[in-house]
Amino acid sequence: MPKIKTVRGIENRKVVSQKEWLVARKKLLVKEKKFSKLRDELNLQRRKLAWVKIEKEYVFDGPTGKVTLGDLFFGKSQLIIYHFMFGPGWKEGCPHCSFWADHYDSVNIHIGQRDTTFAVISRAPLTEIEPFKKRMGWRFKWLSSFNTDFNFDFNVSFTPEQIKSGVLPYNYGKFKMKIDEYQGVSALYRDKNGDIYHTYSAYARGIDLMNTTYNFLDLTAKGRDENPDATQDWVRYHDQYKGASKDCCA
Structure with a gap:
């Protein structure tokens, strides 16, 4: 046996x-x-699901300058945003979000054929995001929401008062944790008049669908084979695995 x-x-x-x-x-x-x-x-x-109209005007920092939320659709009607954990002053982006992000460039090619575009948004300033993005070799659009309410409105960043209370509004509930950033994914729709609607958001295990590695591992005899008390303690930045290539797609 x-x-x-x-x-x-x-x-x-x-x-x-x-x-x-x-x-x-x-x-x-x-x-x-x-x-x-x-x-x-x-x-x-x-x-x-019913939609919520986005009334607030969000303006992000991108590699070529200021970018509005509407600009991120690039002529498509649908936009998927990954809320990447990368707060102001962090030396690196979240390693677990980076694990997810390693899958995005290849997917981005195909969803464009289905009237959908994709972007990543973090609260860290663009000057902190871009060196890390270059190191990781990613090509997807990554914007900074620094000095905007965007992350707070989507419950993926938390105010000092919220953190001090120890109870944060996350994943449609109240959670006891002390952290200033968390991850999630949101879907938006833009109609012919330029009006933008929030159609869906998911957090925690709700973002598993975006991780192709897990879908592959689920087919094997061992499965994900993760420590139940620290499920992603094996995860590293892709350039830090033993024998790793600097190219995430190699």
Whole structure:
């Protein structure tokens, strides 16, 4: 009986004939198909959520100057924004957000064919973002919301008063934690009149769908094989893994 080493210890795996394996695989396939249909239903409900019109004018700092929220659509009707944890004064962006961000450049090519564009926004000044972005080799649009209310309005940055209270408004609840930045993703829609609407936001485990690495690992015998008490303690910046290339796509 094969043994595999996981974070939970040594585990045994049963070995059967191809015929027995096929019976078990088909049984699992029934559950997978049911899950796929449930996911389709959930996606439909997400698309049918009511919208909130964005009345505030947000202006960000970009590599070529000031950029409005409307500018980020680049002629498309849909915009996805990743709220990247990178606060003012930080030496580096969040390593876990960086893990997610390593997947974005390839996806960005394809979503553009579906009337959708993508941008990353952080509260750190652009002068702090750009050296880190260059080091990571990323090409996606990354803007600074420094000196705007954007991050606070989307509940991914928190005021000193909120932090002092120890109770932060995050993921549609109140959480006891002391941190000034957190991650999330938001979807926006811009109509022909130029009006912009907030259609969806997700936080915490809600952003798992954006991480292709996890989707690959979920297919394997070990799965994600993460420490349940610190699920991403294995994650490093892609240029810090042993034998890593400086190119995130190499």
